[in-house]
Amino acid sequence: MSRITIPPVASATGATVEVYAQVRKIAGGSIPNMFAALGHLAPQSLKAVLNTEGALAAGSLSKQDLETIKLLVSELTGCDYCVAAHTMLGRMAGLAPDTLRQIRIGQVTGDAKRDALARFVRTLQQTSGTIGDDEVAAIRAAGYTDTQLADIALAVALTVFTNTFNRINDTDVDFPPVQ
Template identity: 75%
Template sequence: MSRITVPPVAQATGATAEVYAQIKKAAGSVPNLFVAIGALAPESLKAVLNAEGVLAASTLSKQDVETVKLLVSTLTGCDYCEAAHTVLGKMTGLSPETLRQIRKGEPTGDAKRDALIAFVRTIQQTSGTISNEAFAAIRAVGYSEAQLVDISLAVALTIFTNTFNRINDTDLDFPPVK
């Protein structure tokens, strides 16, 4: 059960109600993560949603974005985001097997995706400046320098939501990952 108690979506007022209405219009419902952030800090939720809009308009494919978000969530140990990005990954056309491979750290058979996974894993599991080899490897499979910015944004947004969910122990409103 979530540690932070927030009022139901229907009771929201002011800036919180406005941001919830935007989410409901776009997604049909307000995920528990956004309910909690919006109830406590509506401006923070707006900032996250704006950044998500920038990421959605980037040159990364939706599958690339979900690959990054699923991998970061798995590495961070956020069960909420791992469940969410498994569902969202399916919606982008990633197969259940590919999603499992991403979560388990197994090759997917797609050289570009596997290079992205290796790059994000390096970012998450090392400190300091990444090696010239890691930089060269991600560039060699076709990711542009601008896309490296977008990969960084995807990592950063995911770490924010992972961190909040780990603090809150946000109730799952996505099917749990088996």
Template identity: 75%
Template sequence: MSRIAIPAVATATGATADVYAEVRKIAGGTVPNLFAALGHLVPNALSAVLNAEGVLANGSLSKQDLETIKLLVSEQTGCDYCVAAHVMLGKMTGLPSHVLTQIRHGASTGDSKRDALVSFVLKLQKTSGTLSDADVAAIRQAGYSDAQLAEISLTIALTIFTNTFNRINDTDIDMPPVK
């Protein structure tokens, strides 16, 4: 059970009800537990997350690239809620189960561009300091633009935020769990 008790979503009023209505539009009429808790506590934070997700959705990274990053960061952070979410969402973008497993383990997926993305994100997650010129050259050589490097950064930052909140809350997983 989640650590932070929230009232039933249907009882929300004001800014919380408004942001829940936004979530329902993009989540097939439901409000996932992460968004329910965040919207209850800080509706403006949930609105900021939704706005950032909109920026990414309209950006130049593919949906598969976005889910690759989100799944890998969630796995590295140890957020079981987000791993489950991004395995499910990754499948919805057409990523096969075996590829999602490879991404989670930072292993080769057989797609050189995706593997370069995984390697780059892992480098960002596991090291500190400025990346080497070679690291940046490698991701560019794989076909990622400088604008996409900014989108990768935003995706990582947004994912770390939701991972961190879920780890604090121990948010109940409301989708198929992943072993």
């Protein structure tokens, strides 16, 4: 059970009502538990998340690249909520179940560009300090541009935020379970 008690979505007022309306447009009428909790507590933070998601959607990375990043960061962070969400969203973006599993456990997927992205994101998350020139050269050699590197950084940062919030809240997972 989530640690933060959230009143029913229908009882929302003020800025929370407005941001919930944005979520409903994006999520097909529903409000996932993470968005309900964040919108209740800090509607401006949820609005920032939604705006950032919009910037990423309009950015230089494919949906599959974004879901690769978000799933891997969530796995490495240990956020069960986001692992479930991004497994489902990854499938919706066209990633095969085996590919999603391989991303999570650090195995090659057979797609050299996706594998380079996963290696790069894993390195970002598991090391500290400036990334080595060899790591940047490898991701560029895989076909990623400097603009895409900026979008990778934004996707990682957003995912770390949502992972951290869910880990604090122990948000009830309302997505299909991950095997």
